[in-house]
Amino acid sequence: MEQVRQKGQAAKAAGRLLSTVSSTKKNQALAAMAGALISSEADILSANELDIAAAKEKGLSAALIDRLTLTPARVQGMAEGLRVLQDLPDPVGEVISMWKRPNGLRIGQVRVPLGVVGIIYEARPNVTVDAAGLALKAGNAVILRGGSEAINSNKAITKALRQAVAAVGLPEDCIQLIEDTGRDAATALMRLDDYLDVLIPRGGAGLIRAVLENATVPVIQTGVGNCHTYVDGSADQDMARRIAVNAKCHRPGVCNACETLLVDKAIADSFVPAVIADLEAQGVEVRGCSEVKALCPDVKPASEKDWSTEYLDNIIAIKVIAGLDEAISHINTYGSQHSEAIVTTDYAHAQRFLEEIDAAAVYVNASTRFTDGFEYGFGAEMGISTQKLHARGPMGLKELTTIKYIIYGDGQVRE
Amino acid sequence: MEQVRQKGQAAKAAGRLLSTVSSTKKNQALAAMAGALISSEADILSANELDIAAAKEKGLSAALIDRLTLTPARVQGMAEGLRVLQDLPDPVGEVISMWKRPNGLRIGQVRVPLGVVGIIYEARPNVTVDAAGLALKAGNAVILRGGSEAINSNKAITKALRQAVAAVGLPEDCIQLIEDTGRDAATALMRLDDYLDVLIPRGGAGLIRAVLENATVPVIQTGVGNCHTYVDGSADQDMARRIAVNAKCHRPGVCNACETLLVDKAIADSFVPAVIADLEAQGVEVRGCSEVKALCPDVKPASEKDWSTEYLDNIIAIKVIAGLDEAISHINTYGSQHSEAIVTTDYAHAQRFLEEIDAAAVYVNASTRFTDGFEYGFGAEMGISTQKLHARGPMGLKELTTIKYIIYGDGQVRE
Numbered sequence: 001m002e003q004v005r006q007k008g009q010a011a012k013a014a015g016r017l018l019s020t021v022s023s024t025k026k027n028q029a030l031a032a033m034a035g036a037l038i039s040s041e042a043d044i045l046s047a048n049e050l051d052i053a054a055a056k057e058k059g060l061s062a063a064l065i066d067r068l069t070l071t072p073a074r075v076q077g078m079a080e081g082l083r084v085l086q087d088l089p090d091p092v093g094e095v096i097s098m099w100k101r102p103n104g105l106r107i108g109q110v111r112v113p114l115g116v117v118g119i120i121y122e123a124r125p126n127v128t129v130d131a132a133g134l135a136l137k138a139g140n141a142v143i144l145r146g147g148s149e150a151i152n153s154n155k156a157i158t159k160a161l162r163q164a165v166a167a168v169g170l171p172e173d174c175i176q177l178i179e180d181t182g183r184d185a186a187t188a189l190m191r192l193d194d195y196l197d198v199l200i201p202r203g204g205a206g207l208i209r210a211v212l213e214n215a216t217v218p219v220i221q222t223g224v225g226n227c228h229t230y231v232d233g234s235a236d237q238d239m240a241r242r243i244a245v246n247a248k249c250h251r252p253g254v255c256n257a258c259e260t261l262l263v264d265k266a267i268a269d270s271f272v273p274a275v276i277a278d279l280e281a282q283g284v285e286v287r288g289c290s291e292v293k294a295l296c297p298d299v300k301p302a303s304e305k306d307w308s309t310e311y312l313d314n315i316i317a318i319k320v321i322a323g324l325d326e327a328i329s330h331i332n333t334y335g336s337q338h339s340e341a342i343v344t345t346d347y348a349h350a351q352r353f354l355e356e357i358d359a360a361a362v363y364v365n366a367s368t369r370f371t372d373g374f375e376y377g378f379g380a381e382m383g384i385s386t387q388k389l390h391a392r393g394p395m396g397l398k399e400l401t402t403i404k405y406i407i408y409g410d411g412q413v414r415e
Numbered sequence: 416m417e418q419v420r421q422k423g424q425a426a427k428a429a430g431r432l433l434s435t436v437s438s439t440k441k442n443q444a445l446a447a448m449a450g451a452l453i454s455s456e457a458d459i460l461s462a463n464e465l466d467i468a469a470a471k472e473k474g475l476s477a478a479l480i481d482r483l484t485l486t487p488a489r490v491q492g493m494a495e496g497l498r499v500l501q502d503l504p505d506p507v508g509e510v511i512s513m514w515k516r517p518n519g520l521r522i523g524q525v526r527v528p529l530g531v532v533g534i535i536y537e538a539r540p541n542v543t544v545d546a547a548g549l550a551l552k553a554g555n556a557v558i559l560r561g562g563s564e565a566i567n568s569n570k571a572i573t574k575a576l577r578q579a580v581a582a583v584g585l586p587e588d589c590i591q592l593i594e595d596t597g598r599d600a601a602t603a604l605m606r607l608d609d610y611l612d613v614l615i616p617r618g619g620a621g622l623i624r625a626v627l628e629n630a631t632v633p634v635i636q637t638g639v640g641n642c643h644t645y646v647d648g649s650a651d652q653d654m655a656r657r658i659a660v661n662a663k664c665h666r667p668g669v670c671n672a673c674e675t676l677l678v679d680k681a682i683a684d685s686f687v688p689a690v691i692a693d694l695e696a697q698g699v700e701v702r703g704c705s706e707v708k709a710l711c712p713d714v715k716p717a718s719e720k721d722w723s724t725e726y727l728d729n730i731i732a733i734k735v736i737a738g739l740d741e742a743i744s745h746i747n748t749y750g751s752q753h754s755e756a757i758v759t760t761d762y763a764h765a766q767r768f769l770e771e772i773d774a775a776a777v778y779v780n781a782s783t784r785f786t787d788g789f790e791y792g793f794g795a796e797m798g799i800s801t802q803k804l805h806a807r808g809p810m811g812l813k814e815l816t817t818i819k820y821i822i823y824g825d826g827q828v829r830e
Contacts, residue, residue, distance in 0.1 A: 016747065016771075016773065019773070020770055020771060099792065101790070101791075101792060105781060105785065107791055107792075114803050114804075115773070115803065193627070197802075197803045197804070198803070198804055212608070212631040213631060216627040216628060218633075218634070218636075218802055218803070218804040219633070220804070221633075236826070239826040242826065242828055243826065243828055246828035246829055247828075250828070250829050332431065354821045355435055356435060358431065358434070358530070358819075359819065360819060360820060361819070361820040361821075361822060362819060362820070362821050362822065363822045363824060364822065364823050364824060365823075365824040365825055365826055365827075366520055366822055366823075366824025366825075366826070366827040366828075367827065367828045367829050369828070369829040370520060370822065370827070370829060371820075375516070375829070376516075376522055376820070377514065377516060377522075387612075387633055388529050388530065388612045388613070388633070388817035389529075389612070389613055389633040389635070389804060389805040389817070390804040390805035392817050392818055392819060392820075393818075393819075393820050402803035402804070402807050403807050403808075404773075404774065404775060404776070404777060404807060404808075405775060405776040405777070405786075405791070405807075405808050406769045406776075406777050407776060407777065407778045407779065407781055407785065408779050408780075408781075409778060409779060409780040409781025410780055410781075411651070411654040411657065411658065411780055411781070412780075412781040412782065412785070413657055413658055413661035413662075413665070413781075413782045413784070414661060414665050414782050414784040414785060414790070
C-alpha cells in the first residue's frame, strides 16, 4: 500500500522534528488545534452529517450512530480536551535516573518520545482528536486509521488540526489520516516496521485478534474487560450493593463494567436477594449459579460459558463462592486482567486481594468503573492496556514515551 | 504442540506462586541453583561433551563451538552469575508512585512480575542459566528454548536448576525447557497467548524476523546493531583513535561493535590515515568512501550497501562527512537505533548529538562497547532491546517486571 508507506515516511520525518520541540511550542500547537476545531465547526459538522446519513442508510445501530454524531457541544468538548492537555506536564526530557560507574562513565536514563504512534479505532471522531493531541504533547507523530463510518468527519477534523500545527510552525505531517478505510490499508499499517514504533488497536475482540495475527510492528492490546466484583463475607452490604450496581449499570457497554458478581456464601442468604432486586430495578438480566437460583428461583441459570463472557450489556452473572481463596482463583482463571474489585472490611483480605489478583487495576471498596485516564488524573487516555508489556491500564502521556540512555565519558574504552 | 502448551500451563501456575514470594526466599533459590550447578558439574560437562561431539561432526564453526563449550571454570562462572543476582535489589513490590484523587481514592502504581517470560536463543548454555536466574529474581516463570546444538547441556543444566528450586520449597515448574528443538515447537511458543506474557528472541536477524512474522504474543526485539562512531572536527584525535579501535576490535562479532566510522572532513587529512593504520594493525579490513580512498588509495571502496551492513566481523566502513548535521542524518538513516558515539570537545555538538540521535544508547567520548547490562551496573542482562516498547537497551531485572494499579477506596462509585 503505497499511500500507507508514504504517510508512514512523512510521519517518521515529522516525528523526528517533533521529538526535540519545546513544551511551549507543543502547547501553542495544542491551543491552535483547539481553536481550529472551533473555527472549522461548520465544515466538521457538515462532514459529520454525510457520515450520519450513510450510517442511517446502512442501518447501523442507534448506539453506534450516537457515538458517531457530532454537535456544537461535542466539538467544544473535543477542543476543551486539547486545552486540558496543555496544562499537563510534558513527560519528554525527564531524566528518570542517572548514575556514575566505577570507570567514571555517567549513565542517564532519559524519557523521549516513541516516534510514530499508530492507532486503529472505530467510528468515534473524538478519538481522532484525543489521539492526535496526546501524541503531539508527548512529542510523537501519529497515524490515525479510524472506522469507515466516520471517514468524512475524520477528514474534516484532521484537515483543521494539520493546518493549526502548520500555523505555529510545526510539521503538519505529524498528524496523518489513512483515508483508505479498506482492510488492505489496515494490514499495511500493521506491517509498517520501517516507520511505526507502536500500533494501538482500540476496538472489539475481532479487531484486536486481527492485529495480533497480522502485525509485525509492536502492538499494545487494549480493551477486553471481563471484570468482577467480589463481595466478601465481612463487607458492608449497603456499600457492596451500591458498588455492584454502579460497576454494572453506570455504563454497561464499556470495558471496565462489571460482568460477574462473586458473593461469599457466608452472606449469600441476605445479600444475593437484595442485590438482585437492586439490579433488576435497573433493568439488568441476572444469570445465577445453582446457589443463587436456590435463593432466587426466577433468575436465569448461568452456565460455564457465562463466567468467561464479556456481556457489554445489561446482563450480569452471579456466583456464590466459598470465600476469598475461591474468589482469587475464579478471577485469575476467568478474568481478562483488566479491573477487579473486592468489597470487604477485613484488612488481611484486602491486602491479599490486592497482591494476588493478576490485573491492570485492583480495587478495594470502589467501583471498577474508575479505570480510566481522566479518573486517574492523566487527562485524556489513548486506551486501556490489558497486556503487561510497556503499559498496563489507562495509557496517558507517559505511556507514549520510551527511554534512551545517554552516556557522558572522557575517553573510556572497554578493557 | 501439546508439549509446549503443557509447559506453558505449568509455567503460568508456577509464575503465579512465584509472584508473591519474598526476596529472601528467591535469594535462597538462587543460592541453591548456584550450588546445584557446582554439584552437578560432572553431569553437565559430560552432557556438554555430547553436544560438542555432535557440533564437530556437523562441521560447525570454531566460534560457535567455543561458545557452546563448557569447562569447570565456565560452570563456576555461571554459578557466580547467580550469586551476583542475589545481591541485586528485588524490583518487585516497589510502589513507583501513589496519589490521592479529589474523590478520596488512593491510586498506587506497584511493580509486579511479568508472569511468564519466554526466550528463544542460540547454542549458548550460559544464557540458560542467566535467563533462569534473572526471571526468578524478578518473580517470573521462564520458558527456555535454546538452540538444538546445546540441547544435552541445557537438559542437564535445567535439571540441576529445577531440583534446586524445589529443594527450597518453590515450584520447580517455574523453569521450563522446551526439549523439542524443531521449528514447530518454536512456532507454538510464539503463539502461546494463553500462557506467555513476553517472548524475547536473542539471535541473528533471521530469528528475529521469524518471530515478528509468526508471533501473536508480545515480543521484545533484540540485537541487530549497526553502530557508528562519529569523530567531530574538534575531537581529541588520540582519544578518537583509541575509541574507534576499541569499538571495532574489542569484540567484533557482537551487536555493540562499531560498523561505520564517520569522520568530519575538517580533520580527515590527518585523522583518516592514522586511524586506518591503527585498524589495519589490528587486522581490520577497511572500506572507504571516495574521500577516504583519495587519502588512502589501498583501502577497498565502500558501496551504498556498506552503510547499512552489520558486519559482525573484522571489517569497518569509513566515510568522510561534512560535519555534525550529516553525522546525525547519516546515523538516523542507516543506524539500527542500538549504540552511537560522538568524539568531540565541543559542548554544543555533544548536546545536539545526545538529543537528536534516535538510539537506545548515545555516547559522548566513550566506546559503544559499553552497552551491556554488566557495564551499566544491572548485573546480568536478558538481552539488549532495539525496540522502543517496554524496554530499550540492556534489559535487567526491572525490564522483567510490569506494573499494576492498586486502588484503596471507601465506597466510591462513579457519578
